[in-house]
Amino acid sequence: MENTIKVERAILNITQDELAKKIGVSRQTINSIEANRYVPSTVLALKLSELFNKPVNDFFKLSAED
Amino acid sequence: MDTDKIMDCERKRLNKITRFRLPNQFITIGLLIALASILMMFVRAFAMDGETVWLKLLLQKTLLIGMLVMSLSKDKIEDEMTISLRAQSYAIAFIVGVIYALVMPYVEYGVSNVVHSGGEAYKDLGDFQVLLFMLMIQLMFYHTLKRYR
Numbered sequence: 001m002e003n004t005i006k007v008e009r010a011i012l013n014i015t016q017d018e019l020a021k022k023i024g025v026s027r028q029t030i031n032s033i034e035a036n037r038y039v040p041s042t043v044l045a046l047k048l049s050e051l052f053n054k055p056v057n058d059f060f061k062l063s064a065e066d
Numbered sequence: 067m068d069t070d071k072i073m074d075c076e077r078k079r080l081n082k083i084t085r086f087r088l089p090n091q092f093i094t095i096g097l098l099i100a101l102a103s104i105l106m107m108f109v110r111a112f113a114m115d116g117e118t119v120w121l122k123l124l125l126q127k128t129l130l131i132g133m134l135v136m137s138l139s140k141d142k143i144e145d146e147m148t149i150s151l152r153a154q155s156y157a158i159a160f161i162v163g164v165i166y167a168l169v170m171p172y173v174e175y176g177v178s179n180v181v182h183s184g185g186e187a188y189k190d191l192g193d194f195q196v197l198l199f200m201l202m203i204q205l206m207f208y209h210t211l212k213r214y215r
Contacts, residue, residue: 025145032147032215041146 001066004059006034008052023047086138093139099132126194133201137208151211159204167196 009019016030023044032038040048049056103125110118110125141148171190178186 025147026141026143028212028215029145029147037215038147038150044146 001039002036002061002063003033004061005030005048008048008054008059009034012052019051022051087140087144088135088138090140090142092135096132096135096137096139099135100129101132103129103132126198130194130197130201133198133205137201137204141212147215148212151215152208155204155208155211158207159200162203163196163200166199167191170195 005019009016012019014022016034017027020027020030024047025044029038029040033040045056045060048059052059107122107125107129110121114121167190171188175186175188
């Protein structure tokens with residue numbers, strides 16, 4: 001799974017810490033998601049979708065390994 | 067009450083048990099209990115005379131309780147990733163613990179035979195040794211996984 005959360009975060013001009021606080025997780029979790037080390041749950045993906053005001057498919061993409 | 071309602075009730079109860087965690091402050095309490103137990107073990111071994119086997123057994127129990135409290139305590143920020151890492155650490159601790167319990171008695175037996183000619187008789191590990199090892203592995207792996215997340 002690949003994602004463009006870093007880009008979406010840059011568009012909103014918020015830090016990892018601010019994004020983490022908005023969706024109720026730790027900064028390290030956001031860092032791990034951005035680095036593709038952790039695939040978030042559907043709940044977290046929908047929270048991000050609501051915050052970015054975009055469908056989940058816009059910033060999460062299946063990779064060749066998936 | 068129909069079967070579906072009974073199953074739903076059981077499922078909710080099971081989820082409540084599996085999600086049980088102590089508040090974050092308990093990690094300090096657990097650490098203090100564990101450290102005090104280790105300190106008292108040294109005091110008992112080197113500075114106490116007489117029949118103190120009961121104290122040794124009591125301290126083993128308090129050490130395990132302290133480590134269990136640490137293991138069950140929530141993080142400052144508990145999210146789905148920490149829950150997932152904790153689950154991974156419990157799985158690793160269980161597997162490594164079983165391997166340890168199976169292999170270690172033979173290692174001890176082999177070493178004792180090499181060191182002392184004739185050696186000691188084969189004996190299984192005690193519950194304290196296995197539980198302490200499993201709790202140590204769980205705590206160690208959890209903190210390592212968190213550090214490298």
